[in-house]
Amino acid sequence: MNLFVAFRKEWMEFIRTYRLLIVAIVLVFFGLTSPLLAKFTPEIISLIPGGTEISKVIPMPTVWDAVAQYVKNMAQFGIILALLLTMGAIAQEKDKGTAAMILVKPMPRGAFLGAKFLALAAMFAICLIAAGLACYYYTLLLFEAMDIVRWLWLNALLFLYVMVYVAVTLFCSTLTKSQAAAGGVALGLMVVLGLVGAIPGLGKYLPGELIAWGTRLMQGDTSISWTALGVSLGLIVVSLLAAWLVFKKQEL
């Protein structure tokens, strides 16, 4: 019950503070422009001085270029938005005192924390669906129809990838009262994850593999990266559990 009450407040906040709108605009914009950019890259390059020669050697853009562009944009901006929107989720409420005002009442800390994660998940899911639809439609107009089931899988994997960073940042947000510090720690953890992923042989076990998996799936390769899926889900669960354990004992 209290989880729903806290979720309702989070959702109202996303609407009233235009966060939902901003995330939707950013992701839909990149959803729309990814196939456009892929389609018109040769034309754009030919417009720059000396670009005509370069454009001649660029292969004709295909639907895979649109998908690659989309995946790159969604992953990059997904992480940035996850960091920016999550770093203050708990830290700011502790710092301003709103957490103390509410948590002194019969609102369990787990529900308070869980509602934040669920609301962020709902926001990213809705915005990714909108971005996915926008990209699918423009790709259909400019290139050809894509396999809709695979497209849905790709977006589900992108969603899971973003949620890993939401969960990690939410954990960092419980550690401190400063949202800048929470963002810094989360960024540090992301860099560490990136560096570990760059070690040959290790990357395929980390969340970044979800992106590669989705891209492969679109190209017809049906091999599944179970380990990366398990690690990603594990990171989400462990981050949330750690956040709850820290937050539960914390003085406000």
Add this chain to the structure above:
Amino acid sequence: MTAVRIEELRKVFGTFKALDGLSLTVEPGTVFGFLGPNGAGKTTTIRILTGLAHATSGRAWVIGKEVTASGHEIAHHIGYLPEEPAFYPWMKPGEFLDYVGRVFDFPASERSARIKELLALAGLEEAAKRRIGGFSRGMRQRLGLAQALFNHPEVLFLDEPTSALDPAGRKEVLEFIEQLRGQCTVFMSTHILADVERVCDTVGIINRGKLVTSAPRDALLAQYAVPAFEVEVDAQCEEGLTRWSNALGKESWVKTVLVDGLVARVIVSDVEVAKRELLASITQAGLILTRYEIVRPSLEDVFLQLVNQEEGRQ
């Protein structure tokens, strides 16, 4: 059953002892003034009693439930107003109260009626459509009190409820607290003595994390009151006042005479003798009297006396 019971409560931050073996009881239905200088441990005590902080050692109970074990058990029975109440600036006051009502699981109709009632009580009906972000400090404080009262708490914790308010805001909040007398137990921390004198019926004085004393306000004033008289003379008698005060200081029933301009404060050891002798002495000295007053003992005198005694001991 006591409303609040604290036994040997300690809270240590590094090497600093915020609470150093605090023991205290508060009877139900009283407006309890928890008085102490800044940094005495008042806020720390309230944070422990409300479950927002953990004690290093010791135990505390609110309405018979131990808060040092699990603070959440009492959440349904208490109200809390922090020193600087914080709200979501994008919300309207009714929306915040609605959120609080949902947290307490009030049914929709009851919630809606309570919101109207509390907005009226807090004088925020006209501001109901404004966002809290644009509220003045006084309005936020009143909304803070309203949210703390939503669940009809048995014990209401108020942390420095008037410290940052202007005189008008302070008056409003104190009147608000006075209305609560008999409805619930009010545990109010403050360093403003006049506020305690005005609304509290029981006073606890804390200094350096320890309880100095706890007693009904009137008993405390009677016990520690300094018997004093104030005499004010006409401007032309300034020199005469100094001569008179020097002579008066030698009387056996006079403890001290403090002169400040045209006013002399006479602290006596025997009030009855002073009542008979003082006026006669003034007349004999030929002073033109503009004011003569038996000074009402103030809580400030008691507070300073007790805190200074405590400091002296340490």
